[in-house]
Amino acid sequence: MEIRYDSPRYPSKQPPMRIRVLVFARLRELLDGGERSLRLPEGASVEDAWDALVAEFPAIAQERRCTRVARNGRLGSFDDGLNDGDELALLPPVGGG
Amino acid sequence: MEIRYDSPRYPSKQPPMRIRVLVFARLRELLDGGERSLRLPEGASVEDAWDALVAEFPAIAQERRCTRVARNGRLGSFDDGLNDGDELALLPPVGGG
Amino acid sequence: MFSITTESIEPRALEEIVRTGDGGVVTFLGVVRDEADGRRVSGLSYEAFEPMAVREFEAIAREARDRFGDVRIAIVHRIGELSAGEISVAVLASAAHRGTAFDACRYAIDELKRRAPIWKKERYADGGSEWRAGGA
C-alpha cells in the first residue's frame, strides 16, 4: 500500500520523497500490516509522516505519546527531518524477555 | 589403622571409646589416609583426639589453627566432649566451587 | 552470538562463546509463564525489529564490558508463537571470575527488557489478548 500525502505546509513542487515505514505490535495491528510506503513532500519530518498515518488510521492517534521512532535503525525523534529512501520504524513500548 | 591413646588426664579405668576420624585434603595427605579409628578414654574431648593424632603425626600440629571439626556431621568445637561411636571429621579450610 | 530466532532455543549452544580461562558462566533463561496478573495465559507471541534488536544486544554487551570488565556475552531471543514452559530468551555471560559474569548477565537481561525492540502479546485462557510492555 502507498499513501500519498501532500502537506499543506509543504506544497509538492518537488518530487515527493518515498519513506519506508515499519510498524510493530499494537501499531502493526492498528495499521493492518507491518510495512508500507509513504510519499511525503521534500522537507517533511517524522511528525509529518505520523500525521499522514493518523489521517488514514485515526485509531493510532492516541499511541503517539508512547511511540518511539527509529530512522534507518537508529533511535530518533519526531522532529527529525526525513530523506528520500529513509526507513522509519515506529516502536510501541517494548516488552521482550 | 587404630591408635590407642591413654591420656594422662584420663587414666583408662573404663573401657575406651572408639572414635571414627575422617580427614580431608591436606590433613588426609599428612595422615596418609582419609579414615582411621581412635581409642580414647571415656570423657575425652575433640582436643584430646587431635592431640592423639599430633602425637603420631607431628606435621599436622600447625594445621590446628585453621582446622574446623564436625561431630557426627555437625560443626562443633575442639572443646566438645566425645561419645563412644562418634564420627569426628577434621576439616581444613574449604575451597569448593 | 547475538540473534533473534524462530526456532526453539538450545541453551547449551550459547556456551560456544566460553573461552579457556573463563571460570564462571552465568546463564539466564526466560521461560513463558502460565499466568500473568492472575490471568491464565494460554500462549504468547513475540515479534522483533530484528536488525535493530541485534544491534541493541551488541550495544548492551559492549556496555557490560565497559562496566564490569572482560566478559563474553551471548543473547538469543525467540520470536513467534510460544507456549508455557518454553524458553523465550537466553543470556549467557562468561568471565574469568563469577562476580563479573553475574553482573554482566543481569545487566544484559535488564537492559534487553528495558530497551530492545521486541514485543510480547499474551493470549489469555479466558479469551482476549494484550501487548505487554515493560517486561516484568
Next chain:
Amino acid sequence: MFSITTESIEPRALEEIVRTGDGGVVTFLGVVRDEADGRRVSGLSYEAFEPMAVREFEAIAREARDRFGDVRIAIVHRIGELSAGEISVAVLASAAHRGTAFDACRYAIDELKRRAPIWKKERYADGGSEWRAGGA
C-alpha cells in the same frame, strides 16, 4: 536436587526442578581455569565430605528461600580429577521472577564456596600442587 558426583555435569539435568509458573531460571557453572595466580594449571582434583556437603547445599537453599522468597534451587558439585574447561559445579535457581532467581543463585554459589566441605587441589604445569582455600 543436591548432590556430589564423580560424573561429568550435564547442566540441563538441573532444569528438572523448574516448575510451571517459573519465569526466570539462572544457572551458574563453575569451569576449571587453566591458570591460577599466573601459574598454568594442568589439572584439578576435588574431594568432599559428601553427606555434610549435601546437607550444607540443602541448608543454603533454605536460607536463600528465607531471604529472597519462593525459589527452587539445585546444586551439583563434581569431585575427582578434572581438567581445564570441565564443569566443577552447577547451581540453578528458578523462580517466578528473575530478580529472585539471580539473588538466590549468587547467594548459593557464594555460600557454597565459603562453607561447603569441599576441597580443591591444583596441579601446576611447572610441577607441584597446592590445596586452595577460600574459593576465589
